Amino acid sequence: MTLGLAENRQLSEADVLAAPKIMTPLPGPKAKAIMDRDDKVISPSYTRGYPLVMARGQGAVVQDVDGNTFIDACAGIAVCATGHNHPRVTAAIQAQAGQFLHMSGTDFYYDGLPTLAERLQSTMPVYTNPQGVDCQDYKVFFGNSGAEAIDGAMKLARYHTGRQNIVSFYRSFHGRTYGAMSLTASKATHKKRVGPLLPGVFHAQYPFHYQEPMGKNSCDTAQACLQWFEQNIFGRLFPADELAAIVVEPIQGEGGYIVPEDCWLLGLQYLCKKHGAVLVADEVQSGMGRTGKIWASSHVAGFAPDIMTSAKGLASGLPIGAIIAKAHVMNWVPGVHATTFGGNPVACAAAIATLDCLEGRDGEANLCDNATAMGARLMAGLRAMQQRVPHIGDIRGRGLMVGVELVLDPIAKTKAKALRDAVVDAAFYHGLMILGCGENSIRFSPPLVITEAQIDKTLTIFEQTLTEQIAQHG
Secondary structure, eight states: OOSSOSSSOSSOHHHHHHOSBOOSOSSOHHHHHHHHHHHHHSOTTSOOOSOOOEEEEEBTEEEETTSOEEEESSHHHHTOTTOBTOHHHHHHHHHHHTTOSOOOTTTSOOTHHHHHHHHHHHHSOOEEOTTSOEEOOEEEEEESSHHHHHHHHHHHHHHHHSOOEEEEETTOOOOSSHHHHHHOOSOGGGGTTOOOOOTTEEEEOOOOTTTSOSSSSHHHHHHHHHHHIIIIIIIIIOOGGGEEEEEEOSSBTTTTOBOOOHHHHHHHHHHHHHHTOEEEEEOTTTTTTTTSSSOGGGGSTTOOOSEEEEOGGGGBTBOOEEEEEETTTOOOOTTSSOOSSTTOHHHHHHHHHHHHHHHTOTTOOOHHHHHHHHHHHHHHHHHHHHHHOTTEEEEEEETTEEEEEEBSOTTTTOBOHHHHHHHHHHHHHTTEEOEEETTTEEEEOOOTTOOHHHHHHHHHHHHHHHHHHHHHHO
16 A cells, blocks of 8 residues: 555656755746736735745645745645545546536436445434434535535525524634635634625634633633523524524634534534534535544544535545535425536546545555544654744644644743744745644644655754744744
8 A cells, every 4th residue: 555656656756755855046937937927817815925836746745837846734725635646536537537527416417426425425423313213314415615515504504494593603714705704703804895794693702722711721611612602692692593503613724723622512512402403514624534534523422513514625626515414404405506516527536536545445545544643743743842942832633634823922822923924934945835824823734645754854844944933033
């Protein structure tokens, strides 16, 4: 078994093993020329940071147009689950592209739709249906993106319950379409000058004990957040019997890679069951093996969301999103919701191949297992680094979804946003691609094929960069 690095290469083995390797000033001349053209014709709303102009990739390594190679510790924002150019995924794409590219699943049938839906159904938790029978009976709606899946999940929740009100959480990010943006509460800039937003959306406290303690420990904070929900949402905003859904990230992504206590997620599930609402788990970033299990929700015993959304890593880079719901919840009728491109046959083929890799089928290395092992190695290295670098205030995550919070003072936990931004940008010039999240955290979300040697190089570059930037910024 391999991690997808042995066949159908675009980069040579020497390039992959030697990465990172910086041979020109950054950006190089070819990259600069493309960036200049891009600046003239592409929307200025994109949030580009450091100047990567990608040419090709292999596994957890990318190469720019000038031949410089980098370790990719962000995977296209947690999208390239199987790495760049995984042979099984690319072969599936090529095979399907040679048969047909499109035949809208809204109006017609093709095998990829039920095959992928069956595979996703098999990954979902067992739950007790309204007839009191334990089952794994889920149905799937395929769309094109995470934001589209969230919008559809909101629509389904309202349709199923006949209610309007939906609760999300502070620091959450669910996308930039109007429904998803209405749920989002991480940055005011997302909503600047584009209101009014969707009515009937409210926000509650997400437990973040490190920066926002509500008790002596994280369990106290979790319980306090549940109490806050009932006292403020039901007590002040609307009655409980008007709640349609709670939408929650099992691990908060853009908000800072924050991992809540299990009891809090189970408490939200209890509130939904008690009041006849549905629980929606947004697994767009945390799903598809990133945490060492197909779903982050699966780390919580007894947790079975009524609706789950997926995208990002689902097809290793091709655009696809999914709403996965308990069959009795997905009870809308023909015409209520549809899509032209959702569940594209090429994207379905890539998603099926992705699941093969995540689950270790047919001789493939089990990438969920690799995420667990490499995540543990990364976390251990970061915790050792924390003893040497006090500006590392908190380290949190599961599998290869790891956040590092930078602070100016570890006692006062003073947020070091400027330092975080400087480290993200400077790491690129040392050959490491990372991204920020939250106000002052750095996320590590590399492809799940990353190797021990690449983890160790990542740690070395990160510590070097962090130490240099601390010296410059204090």
